[in-house]
Amino acid sequence: MATKIINGKEVAFHLREELKRKVYELKAKKGITPGLVTILVGDDPASQIYVKNKKKACEKIGIYSEICQLDASTVEGELLERIRRFNNNPQVHGILVQLPLPKHISAEKIIEAISPQKDVDGFHPFNVGKLLVKKTMAEILKSEIFIPCTPYGIIELLNFSGIQMKGAEAVIVGRSNIVGKPLAYLLLAEDATVTICHSQTKNLAEITKRADILVAALGKPEIITGKMVKEGAVVIDVGMNRLAVGLVGDVNFNSVIEKVRAITPVPGGVGPMTITMLLLNTVKAAKWSAGL
Amino acid sequence: MATKIINGKEVAFHLREELKRKVYELKAKKGITPGLVTILVGDDPASQIYVKNKKKACEKIGIYSEICQLDASTVEGELLERIRRFNNNPQVHGILVQLPLPKHISAEKIIEAISPQKDVDGFHPFNVGKLLVKKTMAEILKSEIFIPCTPYGIIELLNFSGIQMKGAEAVIVGRSNIVGKPLAYLLLAEDATVTICHSQTKNLAEITKRADILVAALGKPEIITGKMVKEGAVVIDVGMNRLAVGLVGDVNFNSVIEKVRAITPVPGGVGPMTITMLLLNTVKAAKWSAGL
Numbered sequence: 001m002a003t004k005i006i007n008g009k010e011v012a013f014h015l016r017e018e019l020k021r022k023v024y025e026l027k028a029k030k031g032i033t034p035g036l037v038t039i040l041v042g043d044d045p046a047s048q049i050y051v052k053n054k055k056k057a058c059e060k061i062g063i064y065s066e067i068c069q070l071d072a073s074t075v076e077g078e079l080l081e082r083i084r085r086f087n088n089n090p091q092v093h094g095i096l097v098q099l100p101l102p103k104h105i106s107a108e109k110i111i112e113a114i115s116p117q118k119d120v121d122g123f124h125p126f127n128v129g130k131l132l133v134k135k136t137m138a139e140i141l142k143s144e145i146f147i148p149c150t151p152y153g154i155i156e157l158l159n160f161s162g163i164q165m166k167g168a169e170a171v172i173v174g175r176s177n178i179v180g181k182p183l184a185y186l187l188l189a190e191d192a193t194v195t196i197c198h199s200q201t202k203n204l205a206e207i208t209k210r211a212d213i214l215v216a217a218l219g220k221p222e223i224i225t226g227k228m229v230k231e232g233a234v235v236i237d238v239g240m241n242r243l244a245v246g247l248v249g250d251v252n253f254n255s256v257i258e259k260v261r262a263i264t265p266v267p268g269g270v271g272p273m274t275i276t277m278l279l280l281n282t283v284k285a286a287k288w289s290a291g292l
Numbered sequence: 293m294a295t296k297i298i299n300g301k302e303v304a305f306h307l308r309e310e311l312k313r314k315v316y317e318l319k320a321k322k323g324i325t326p327g328l329v330t331i332l333v334g335d336d337p338a339s340q341i342y343v344k345n346k347k348k349a350c351e352k353i354g355i356y357s358e359i360c361q362l363d364a365s366t367v368e369g370e371l372l373e374r375i376r377r378f379n380n381n382p383q384v385h386g387i388l389v390q391l392p393l394p395k396h397i398s399a400e401k402i403i404e405a406i407s408p409q410k411d412v413d414g415f416h417p418f419n420v421g422k423l424l425v426k427k428t429m430a431e432i433l434k435s436e437i438f439i440p441c442t443p444y445g446i447i448e449l450l451n452f453s454g455i456q457m458k459g460a461e462a463v464i465v466g467r468s469n470i471v472g473k474p475l476a477y478l479l480l481a482e483d484a485t486v487t488i489c490h491s492q493t494k495n496l497a498e499i500t501k502r503a504d505i506l507v508a509a510l511g512k513p514e515i516i517t518g519k520m521v522k523e524g525a526v527v528i529d530v531g532m533n534r535l536a537v538g539l540v541g542d543v544n545f546n547s548v549i550e551k552v553r554a555i556t557p558v559p560g561g562v563g564p565m566t567i568t569m570l571l572l573n574t575v576k577a578a579k580w581s582a583g584l
Contacts, residue, residue: 181424193488194487207485
């Protein structure tokens with residue numbers, strides 16, 4: 001049986017086409033243009049690329065997008081004041097603060113200052129908590145809560161690829177607030193049995209080998225090798241490690257490919273989905289703000 | 293090696309003595325009497341017992357406690373108005389709404405109406421989310437966030453019993469919002485490798501057998517038997533099933549006892565800890581409200 005390469009670009013393209021139609025409809029029928037503000041503090045080159053890519057992706061499907069570029073020396077109070085103004089601006093439906101922030105600013109405080117109704121990243125504690133207590137994916141999708149983009153994108157990739165989550169053993173390597181933890185409760189809502197591993201896990205290979213669905217999200221280049229993967233597993237590689245040779249995932253693709261049923265490549269797997277889900281969340285924000 | 297019976301009553305007694313001293317000090321030095329309001333809607337007999345037990349436990353250590361008993365026919369708006377008044381009352385440091393509520397009242401809406409600063413049950417989405425994003429237990433304890441009582445009590449029991457969580461394989465059976473899910477992220481903050489099982493888990497026995505620490509929180513009498521437990525494991529039984537024979541846990545104690553290193557009995561294990569942590573949270577609420 002040939003291994004399926006899960007094509008994130010293709011799924012993302014399909015979803016973005018659908019979103020483009022929705023944005024067009026919102027404008028034509030309701031006079032609403034979804035709007036996203038991205039706040040960037042400082043001039044980290046990687047962050048600047050991310051922010052520009054988000055803006056481009058917005059514009060391609062008709063979302064109004066604005067980059068609020070602030071100096072690295074901006075004080076916390078100034079940033080809070082900017083957020084307050086965007087919170088009160090009805091043209092702005094989504095607010096995203098590009099992380100990491102300079103060390104003199106508390107990311108926690110900043111995230112909590114964003115109105116939960118405009119928190120398209122899904123990082124506000126209120127949204128995190130609302131999501132966690134939902135019992136099923138159907139309940140989550142019915143509610144007006146933002147799902148964090150990367151885990152949401154992974155669930156969509158699995159769905160599009162026809163991979164059964166219910167009853168599957170899912171093992172997540174990595175417990176970040178952006179991927180590992182929220183993905184754990186999304187997979188739980190999909191009725192998977194979920195294990196979370198991390199740097200303190202003993203016998204990692206033994207545990208990853210149990211996985212029907214293995215998610216690598218540790219940020220260490222090619223650490224997951226063929227020996228650590230069960231025959232016929234589905235492997236989702238969230239890693240984005242920029243090495244001299246180029247962009248590399250957390251999975252050693254070549255040693256794993258022969259054993260698995262399906263795998264996401266890097267690049268072209270999870271990556272394109274993350275921005276797509278941000279677009280989706282922004283469109284949702286615009287709809288919800290209008291009571292639609 | 294003899295199996296250790298983890299004595300929840302003893303640990304609870306020790307903690308309550310400590311709390312009694314703290315309450316005395318708060319009164320003597322700061323003139324603050326911690327106050328807890330428990331709201332009970334309707335006349336469910338089990339709920340009435342729980343509420344009375346909480347009141348008694350409060351009084352024993354010097355916490356002021358009030359039961360707000362409302363008729364089963366109370367409408368949602370009336371309950372919301374009561375909560376608003378308790379939110380604004382500076383003598384009230386903790387507000388607890390006894391669940392379940394009558395069906396015509398949305399528990400979600402009611403929990404969200406409680407001020408997060410008075411949410412001593414730790415069920416408000418804001419508190420749930422704040423807790424989830426913390427990385428270590430030290431970070432959690434340093435922050436002003438309420439930890440849900442039953443999972444908090446379990447962590448304390450493990451600590452008091454000298455059971456190493458770091459690097460241990462912890463398996464939780466049950467994914468409730470009151471026990472399973474919050475316990476998963478507390479154990480994660482303690483550096484355990486955590487697996488969550490539930491009704492849709494396949495080969496449950498195979499998974500429970502991997503556990504160094506096994507937590508049974510499904511609410512099904514004696515479903516965990518000796519065959520499902522690893523030699524030398526630590527077993528925490530959260531079950532409280534009222535049968536004709538009396539109170540019975542989720543673990544079949546007699547078939548498990550010979551195999552395990554330590555186990556909590558029912559009654560006298562997790563039960564006494566839950567109320568104790570509620571008392572602790574109420575004292576914390578009083579201290580935090582005074583900026584202490």
